[in-house]
Amino acid sequence: MSNPELEQALHDLEVTANNFAARLVRMAMVRQEYVEQIAETSRSIRASVEAGEISAARGAEVANQMRNEIMEMQRLRDMDLGRALAQKWKKEGLTLEASIEKAMAKKGFAGRRFNELADAEQRAVYVEVIESAGRSRAKVTAGISRLRWTGRALWIATLLIAGYNIGTAENPWWQTGREAANIGGGFAGGAATGALVGMWAGPVGVGIGVVVGGILGALLADHAYVEAAGTSDPATRAFVGRFTSFWTGVDEAGMARALASEHVNNPEFVARVFLSLDHDYSTDADDVAVEYVKLAQRTPAVAAMLRKTASLRQLLIRLMDEGWTSGEEKAAIGYLKFMQP
DSSP: OOOHHHHHHHHHHHHHHHHHHHHHHHHHHHHHHHHHHHHHHHHHHHHHHHTTSSOHHHHHHHHHHHHHHHHHHHHHHSOHHHHHHHHHHOSSOOOHHHHHHHHHHHTTOTTSOGGGSOHHHHHHHHHHHHHHTTOOOHHHHHTHHHHHHHHHHHHHHHHHHHHHHHHTOSSHHHHHHHHHHHHHHHHHHHHHHHHHHHHHHHHHHHHHHHHHHHHHHHHHHHHHHHHHHOOSOHHHHHHHHTTEETTTEEOHHHHHHHHHHHSTTOHHHHHHHHHHHHHHOHHHHHHHHHHHHHHHHHOHHHHHHHHHOHHHHHHHHHHHHSSSOOHHHHHHHHHHHTOOO
């Protein structure tokens, strides 16, 4: 039996896991490339200085500039969450003057003026600037492996949830398309909202935007897929399609009238339609049920069919009793419960 709340929770978890998996794996990849590039640049510049091809002062200037350029280039390659975290850790690269000051402190020259240092001491400071341009923050770099494995674990979770949804579906091929639409729409929605919110709220805003935007994007993509592909049950696809539209939603009253007039002697088909709505249009299934029971109350033939079909009555009661129950739903449920065969 379909459980819309469980299915929605699984879809939300699937989309969120996939969105964060993509971001964490991307962060790990960008960070790794950044570490490798600055290290190689530093080694190359140091070798040029040692070979006498450029001065130590020029090497320090180039190394500092290249590190900042590599940092900005890699940030542009990262996704919203990675960029926001990078901005939080370091808003912008160090100036050459700031790098020299840090190098002087490391070499034990803090408190002295650079131009007062001996030539050998100045060279040592310049070399330290070159070498420090090739070093990344140890704490952040140590997290590369954790980012990578956490991202992969989330992708595994995404695949497991998708596999469960497909494996338990009555129409696996249809469900496979739905999973792809959910993941794709969730990724697009998370990217758009994460980037937008992150402009003002930083990493926390990106995280919230990824979750909220991902779920909204998945819902929209899911709605589009169901409208394009029809219901998962081929037997009810044409009928339900007559009363559904991407732009106008579900014509609950029209569908209920058609069920009451066209299938008054076919309770099995009526039940299949409601099961399809429960699976593919869960937010509208109870509304159609209410309209259908209203018609039964003034249509003797429909009432007689319901009176003889306990399974259909129980299905309609369940659909109307799930979640928040309106006054109309309570009245319709009461009518069905007091029906006697």
